[in-house]
Amino acid sequence: MSVASIMVALDTGEAAARRVRLAADLARRFEATLSGVAARKLPSLGPAGDLGAAQATYDEEQAKLADELARAEEIFRAGAGADIRTGWRQAEAAPEAFLVRQARGTDLVVVGRDAGRTGHDAMVPDPGMVLMEAGRLVLVVPPGVERLDAARIVIAWKDAPEARRAVSAALPFVGRADKVFVAAAGSEARFEGADEVSDLLCRHGAHVTTNLLDAPGGEIADAVLRFAKREDADLVVMGGYGHSRLREWLFGGVTRDMLRTSPLCCLMSH
Numbered sequence: 558m559s560v561a562s563i564m565v566a567l568d569t570g571e572a573a574a575r576r577v578r579l580a581a582d583l584a585r586r587f588e589a590t591l592s593g594v595a596a597r598k599l600p601s602l603g604p605a606g607d608l609g610a611a612q613a614t615y616d617e618e619q620a621k622l623a624d625e626l627a628r629a630e631e632i633f634r635a636g637a638g639a640d641i642r643t644g645w646r647q648a649e650a651a652p653e654a655f656l657v658r659q660a661r662g663t664d665l666v667v668v669g670r671d672a673g674r675t676g677h678d679a680m681v682p683d684p685g686m687v688l689m690e691a692g693r694l695v696l697v698v699p700p701g702v703e704r705l706d707a708a709r710i711v712i713a714w715k716d717a718p719e720a721r722r723a724v725s726a727a728l729p730f731v732g733r734a735d736k737v738f739v740a741a742a743g744s745e746a747r748f749e750g751a752d753e754v755s756d757l758l759c760r761h762g763a764h765v766t767t768n769l770l771d772a773p774g775g776e777i778a779d780a781v782l783r784f785a786k787r788e789d790a791d792l793v794v795m796g797g798y799g800h801s802r803l804r805e806w807l808f809g810g811v812t813r814d815m816l817r818t819s820p821l822c823c824l825m826s827h
Contacts, residue, residue, distance in 0.1 A: 565667040566682050590642040667698060699819060707730050709788060713777075716750050723826035736764050742781055
């Protein structure tokens, strides 16, 4: 298994340049193509009695969006460099919907951990929505991180289809790691089959240990992050657990906590 195509979400914020540099470094390691993606919807102008004024406002917003997309592409080109294959895609559209559509042509989607809806953040796709809909491996990058060595990887194991898919999809990373820790946390950890997962990864050539973690009060995300810090890991691989209901994105506690607070990159599959 390999990663042949990587897609990174762009905006004009400070974190975007770091995220592109991280994605570009991965593209070099995997000899993959890197594509930048940016989109934003135009704001609704609402009812207007003066059609001329409404048209002027619309033209102004379109010009602003064109400037923002051009700036986002500049950030992408500068961060990607000239030594890898690149592509660029942009649109006047909701950033999540556009990125999800484009993700059908990639192996890995790289998004920022934080999302908002003001200023440049209106271009930032919500990582949870992308995870739920993309059908691809999603790398969620926290602010301030611009390199992912992935030499020491923690697999947050839970015996569920999402985690099984995440482990399989993460094999290109696992195969390059110096050390992999399969970690199951909580009161049912010893029944989750972590040893079998470790055996599988050993057959793929990984250097693996199995670890059962205490999670006082059921705080599994905290237990996994403490363990990752202790083992000097910089990547957590896990399933993304949740579902959509009337376009509300509802996540299990561990997924929600990792999306909101993890200081480490999270490689996730729903």
